[in-house]
Amino acid sequence: MVKGSTGAGTKFFGPTAQTARLMLYGLLAVVLMAMDQRGHYGAGIRSQAAYLAEPVYHIVEWPVRAMRNVFGQVQSRRSLRQENTALKEQLLRQQGSLQRLDTLLEENRRLRALIEGAEGQAFEYQFAELVRVDLDPFSHKVMVDRGSSDGVEAGQAVIDGAGVMGQVEDVHLHFSTIRLISDPNHALPVQINRTGLRTIAFGSGVTGILKLPTVPRQADIREGDLVVTSGLGDRFPGGYPVATVTAIDRQEGQTFVLVEATPLAALDRGREVLLIDALAPKVDEPSLPDQQDAGDDNKVSDGEQSGQEAARPESADADGPEGET
Amino acid sequence: MIARRDRPGTFFLTLAAAIVLTLLYLPPVLDVFRPYWVALVLIYWCLESQNLVTLGKVFIIGLLLDLLGGSLLGLHALSLVILVYLVTRFRARLRFFPPWQQALSVFALLLNDRIILLWIISLRGDPLPSLVFWLPPIVGTLLWPWLFLLLDWVRAAQRRRAHT
Numbered sequence: 001m002v003k004g005s006t007g008a009g010t011k012f013f014g015p016t017a018q019t020a021r022l023m024l025y026g027l028l029a030v031v032l033m034a035m036d037q038r039g040h041y042g043a044g045i046r047s048q049a050a051y052l053a054e055p056v057y058h059i060v061e062w063p064v065r066a067m068r069n070v071f072g073q074v075q076s077r078r079s080l081r082q083e084n085t086a087l088k089e090q091l092l093r094q095q096g097s098l099q100r101l102d103t104l105l106e107e108n109r110r111l112r113a114l115i116e117g118a119e120g121q122a123f124e125y126q127f128a129e130l131v132r133v134d135l136d137p138f139s140h141k142v143m144v145d146r147g148s149s150d151g152v153e154a155g156q157a158v159i160d161g162a163g164v165m166g167q168v169e170d171v172h173l174h175f176s177t178i179r180l181i182s183d184p185n186h187a188l189p190v191q192i193n194r195t196g197l198r199t200i201a202f203g204s205g206v207t208g209i210l211k212l213p214t215v216p217r218q219a220d221i222r223e224g225d226l227v228v229t230s231g232l233g234d235r236f237p238g239g240y241p242v243a244t245v246t247a248i249d250r251q252e253g254q255t256f257v258l259v260e261a262t263p264l265a266a267l268d269r270g271r272e273v274l275l276i277d278a279l280a281p282k283v284d285e286p287s288l289p290d291q292q293d294a295g296d297d298n299k300v301s302d303g304e305q306s307g308q309e310a311a312r313p314e315s316a317d318a319d320g321p322e323g324e325t
Numbered sequence: 326m327i328a329r330r331d332r333p334g335t336f337f338l339t340l341a342a343a344i345v346l347t348l349l350y351l352p353p354v355l356d357v358f359r360p361y362w363v364a365l366v367l368i369y370w371c372l373e374s375q376n377l378v379t380l381g382k383v384f385i386i387g388l389l390l391d392l393l394g395g396s397l398l399g400l401h402a403l404s405l406v407i408l409v410y411l412v413t414r415f416r417a418r419l420r421f422f423p424p425w426q427q428a429l430s431v432f433a434l435l436l437n438d439r440i441i442l443l444w445i446i447s448l449r450g451d452p453l454p455s456l457v458f459w460l461p462p463i464v465g466t467l468l469w470p471w472l473f474l475l476l477d478w479v480r481a482a483q484r485r486r487a488h489t
Binding site: 015018019021022025026028029030031032033035036037045046049052053056057059060061063064132133134135136137138139141143170177184204205206268269 | 353383387394395
């Protein structure tokens with residue numbers, strides 16, 4: 001960069017100058033990588049580059065979309081009808097299981113009011129489809145076809161039909177990238193559904209495995225246990241299924257057991273996802289009596305406290321690693 | 326008489342094609358075979374028309390690839406800068422190798438690149454990748470002679486058009 005990239009003169013092509021340049025650019029790249037890894041300026045640079053990236057993604061996706069259209073046209077009537085029947089059946093079954101939901105919700109609300117607990121949030125879902133663009137295989141990211149023009153914001157939780165997938169990371173105009181929960185830098189505050197034991201699920205770098213490294217030895221945990229989001233950390237709403245426990249390794253002399261779980265969401269082969277609008281207005285946040293006379297300036301932190309009070313020690317952990325560590 | 330300089334248009338066009346091929350959706354089964362297209366194209370241009378490929382340009386191309394592919398910022402920049410540096414260093418020899426020997430050196434270059442990537446992966450603390458990690462250099466080497474011919478053809482066509 002110092003000597004300019006146009007230096008066609010022979011003097012700039014000497015092996016020493018070239019080596020110096022290699023060092024310079026190498027160092028620059030390493031600094032950039034370190035910064036991106038620490039999560040300092042990476043996000044800013046990425047969002048600035050979104051305008052540049054957007055048309056490229058359109059171009060890349062075009063042949064796949066064209067192909068899909070062609071195949072869609074020739075898809076036979078019969079297979080469509082079969083699919084239709086199957087979907088209707090599925091819809092009916094799910095409606096059946098949803099019938100009691102309204103009464104349960106009402107009951108839940110009444111019980112929560114009884115114990116003066118924080119009321120659940122209302123969520124909105126936004127449908128999105130995975131974009132057929134292959135990102136770097138080591139990045140643990142996928143791309144969906146909704147962006148800032150559809151109201152998507154960074155940090156939104158993403159689920160598919162079976163469980164939690166990840167969270168929105170970079171938002172472009174018509175696209176956004178999602179960091180999957182399998183990313184080794186991703187941590188998700190979870191709890192074991194059966195016992196309510198709270199812990200954190202880390203990505204392992206392998207799509208099919210999540211790690212729960214902070215489960216104490218004496219904890220009641222079994223293979224097949226359902227792991228759900230705990231709602232701590234204020235990013236993922238609570239109660240969504242994440243994974244099932246598949247392996248527990250109780251080693252002698254260790255404080256923690258090694259727990260592995262398999263994500264329920266189809267991280268590598270899904271196609272449709274739902275973006276959860278966690279920014280939907282919280283249904284009136286009940287403030288605790290002793291906090292009502294507190295000044296207006298710390299109102300926000302009060303609201304957070306009332307929701308998280310029960311889990312102080314963990315929420316500190318849960319907040320930290322949820323972004324980049 | 327062959328023109329001394331190539332026009333940068335062809336260079337950027339082939340590079341854009343390589344980037345599209347890098348991002349193009351492939352079914353997961355085929356995805357593991359995807360060669361390092363941008364590296365292959367850069368090696369070609371570096372061998373054939375050196376003054377088009379400077380480390381500064383390569384660095385920016387690498388950054389672009391990182392931004393588009395969502396990888397760690399600077400990862401491809403580092404890998405491509407090292408690759409191009411090595412090619413320019415041994416350019417005189419590489420150019421006059423017989424094709425099979427050239428393909429072998431391309432294999433060495435791509436393998437070296439994978440080792441650098443492996444080093445970065447382990448620095449990040451990610452788990453080490455499985456054996457399919459080593460497939461792309463092999464595919465790249467097998468593709469190299471054909472890619473070389475194709476790019477030669479593109480370049481010749483472009484020149485012919487420029488002359489008439």
